Amino acid sequence: MSFRESFVSLVQPSPSTTRSAAAVAQATVRDDVRAIAAYASHVCTDGIKLDAMECPEGLPEALRAEIAHAVSRVALNRYPDSAPATLVAQLREAFAIPAQADLLFGNGSDELIHLIVQATCEPGDVVLSPSPSFVYFDMAARFNHARFVGVSLATDLSLDLDAMLEAIAAHQPKVIFLAMPNNPTGGLWPEQSVRAILKAAPGLVVIDEAYQAFTDVTWMPEVLTHPNLLVLRTLSKIGLAGLRFGYLTGDPVWMKELNKVRPPYNIDAVTLAALSVVLSHKAVLDEQAARLRDARAPLALALASLPGTTVFESAGNFLLVRFAIGGDTVFQALSARKIFVRNFSGVHPLLANCLRISIGSTEENTVLLAALNDILSP
Ligand SMILES: Cc1ncc(COP(=O)(O)O)c(C=O)c1O
Known part of the structure; x- marks a missing residue:
């Protein structure tokens, strides 16, 4: 092979590089991995984020x-x-x-x-x-x-x-x-x-x-x-x-x-x-957690007083709530108002029509309750 021929063979794609990445991935990645979707983290730049049990306050x-x-x-x-x-x-x-x-x-x-x-x-x-x-x-x-x-x-x-x-x-x-x-x-x-x-x-x-x-x-x-x-x-x-x-x-x-x-x-x-x-x-973290813990019972009570809700007892910084009019309906109505919670409606039979709502700041909880009142009132 001349120098020119060997150079051309180096720069030309070999047959293996003409296969598509999708074909190789299809043959190589585990079936159960290909069958699922990657965990999608929800970044919220506009609205109220109550879907991941984060602390609503930043550090001082x-x-x-x-x-x-x-x-x-x-x-x-x-x-x-x-x-x-x-x-x-x-x-x-x-x-x-x-x-x-x-x-x-x-x-x-x-x-x-x-x-x-x-x-x-x-x-x-x-x-x-x-x-x-x-x-x-x-x-x-x-x-x-x-x-x-x-x-x-x-x-x-x-x-x-x-x-x-x-x-x-x-x-x-x-x-x-x-x-x-x-x-x-x-x-x-x-x-x-x-x-x-x-x-x-x-x-x-x-x-x-x-x-x-x-x-x-x-x-x-x-x-x-x-x-x-x-x-x-x-x-x-x-x-x-x-x-x-x-x-x-x-x-x-x-x-x-x-x-x-x-x-x-x-x-x-x-x-x-x-x-x-x-x-x-550390006291900063403790104070933030205490504020959320103190807000839990009043928020649970307020949610339970809305029409068609069942609020499950929670020891966390979130509440699981069942909505008689349908979890998907309420989830969509809240999302339309830029209030983001977690929809568990279709995830498990025991969670039918349930949304998980993180406890937010005082203002966020007030906006959430007003929105739910609006959505659930006949
Ligand atoms: C019960 C439980 N364990 C662990 C985690 C994971 O927490 P991280 O990976 O943020 O430390 C979560 C997050 O939601 C959780 O609910």
Whole structure:
């Protein structure tokens, strides 16, 4: 081959590059992955966002300035420290984590849910949770080739302990996730039921306390007294959803194993620096959470007094509401008024005609109630 011929053969596409990306992806990506849609985050630039249990308030200006200063000093040319000792100490103090329990950090608690399943489940092993509950328990199981078993709640959305114990005996789950308070229903599972589940479980029980800031109930003090209990938390619901930080606590034996599947440097240096500053002003987060918690009962009462509504008891910063005129109808009418809530109508039979509404600021809650009054009044 002449020099010219070999040059032409180099620059001309080989047969393999003429195949379309769609064809190769079709043949390569897992069938179950191709069958689903990616998680769509809803960015709202105009309107009232009550669909993701975020804190309605931003951080105070002085605190933002302090964060900006700390972040400006971060060595962005260096990989971050995976678990800086000062930050671990701050977290222990801020969230009453027992001294002997270890911590594992996650890029949001979603990542930790993923890592728990990854480290524990062989293909086909069972991950179990009451249902309906947080959708990522199911997704993380499936993405990691585990089998998800959802145990239906009772029709009043309370935990069906007998059904849970039966399912545990039948499926021998490697991991049981208990979200307390439960998303999207808002309920808490009775203490004795949780004890029975901890006792019956052959593997891990992860109590996901994403909404713990809005209730007095926590299993954190007992995290070391059960050999199979881990407590999972996120800072997303107490004002830091943009930071992407969650933590898992439990016996050091568990943390040592789970840490092996954590991607290196999963928490970036900017997050670590910002978090350390925020935790030195933890009262700000507590005050924000207390305001939402105080607003919950009056909002629930006001919603319940509207025509054709059923409001479920919630221990979180959100309320699940059933609308007799139809969840889709109310969802569309609210969206048309630029009030964005989460529609669970078609998601699970027990959630028929239900919308999940985050508790907003005083003004947002007032606008929401006025809009619903308008939509629901005959
Ligand atoms: C029960 C529960 N756990 C975990 C998460 C994930 O939180 P993040 O990934 O923001 O930490 C959520 C988010 O909605 C949740 O409802």
